[in-house]
Amino acid sequence: MSDATLHKPATPARFRSATEESPAARWALIAVAVGGLALLVGAPLVIVFVEALSRGWAAAVTSLASRDAQSAIRLTLLITAIAVPMNAVFGIAAAWFITKFDFRGKAFLITLIDLPFSISPVVAGLCIVLLFGANSALGGWLVASGYPIVFAVPGIVLATVFVTFPFVARELIPVMIEQGRAEEEAALTLGATGWRTFRTVTLPNIRWALLYGTLLCTARAMGEFGAVAVVSGKIRGQTATMPITIEMFYNEYLSIAAFSMAALLTGFALLTLLLKTALELRHADALSATRRH
């Protein structure tokens, strides 16, 4: 040992591992990544808050206290509270169906689940209007019976559910495919009912993917604009959600009100991200025991 330290060369030769880049390339890559992130993500985020608070806290808070603003916040939270649980259940059901059973047309069904990602939200909104609007047979009957869908809360829920449908299912399908069916089969041979197997084996195994999917779905549901804009009719104080209200305020040159609400919406989104990170840190050991996602 002492021998080795004695004969240590004055300047230790620096070897680079095969996958390591040259310092110049490394710095260039880091600069591009950090620069791009700062310009495209960081700057807009900062601007939203700077603009909102440009006349001070009091002005921002006052603008959020207006009746239209309050109504928009309540509506967005209500829509999210309905759409996210619905999509969590739909997502689990779809992922379960796709991964635990073999049937013809499986690939087609997976593509169908992705459809809301590839279709423009405005088109999705239009489809709902055509299907449930007062001019269609179904919509006419619904309006006549006192349950209008379009230009009302149910329509906004439908539009939001449609647009955010893939999030939970997409997260769950790869995890459930990887895990296979053996653990569920084991539970069944041990005498567990189907429901107990789902509760005690399936659900704990997918809980992280489910959580991520749900959080992403939540963030997206709160922010959905295009489909909701078509379906809601933008009735101030009734069917105007937060994103729609932001647009209205902005078009009316109420920039403090617009940016304050934008900051609040951004705050909600950041909160979901924070929640995800906190959960990851807290359950790091459980995560590494199963699989880091």
Next chain:
Amino acid sequence: MHIQIDEIAKDFGTTTALHPVSLSIPSGALVALLGPSGSGKTTLLRILGGLEFPTSGRVMFNGQDATGLSVQERRAGFVFQSYALFRHMTVFENIAYGLRARPRASRPPKAEIDRRVRRLLDLIQLPQIATRYPTQLSGGQRQRVALARALAIEPRMLLLDEPFGALDAKVRKELRQGLRDIHDETDLTSVFVTHDQDEAMELADLVVVMSMGRIEQIGKPQDIRAKPATEFVRDFIRA
């Protein structure tokens, strides 16, 4: 328990996994289903356990028709190929799972579950690992925990799918004797699937050689060695 397999066949869509096969397994026997992959041995095992249902034919347990029994009603202790331990549960919870899953009326009290799990851990000679998670166990330990979990439900039979498949050669030899000991101690009718003819010959009372969804030969290990019934058996046991 005596198991009678009566002209069981199984199709998956257009492919035939099992041509009609018949087999009688005497109570308390340790039987090997031996054959290459694709020979239908795992399908037959899963049909016995109620994880697959046959296209035609009957399964009888102690002379009673069991073909329509659900997987839960079969009460078969099943050891899966890669053990399928519940990864988010400790060893203790894994073994206790079947007892806790029973309907309230027949569920043993907490202290009794505790006692039974301890006894099973002693049986598999791993009394000190109750609080560990499956990922923290060696392959051999996992296999024994899977065996204990299957035994915990007081099964009517023991079904094992390639129980030594995921183990290295040395551990495999040790655990062979372990399975034989546990079988002799519990006296359960046991069926295991293997593609390793040494394993089948050394361990089983009765060897069933299968190929392409058909049974080629049924016999005691020494009889199969001495008198292979078909060309396939001769080749397979020599390999």
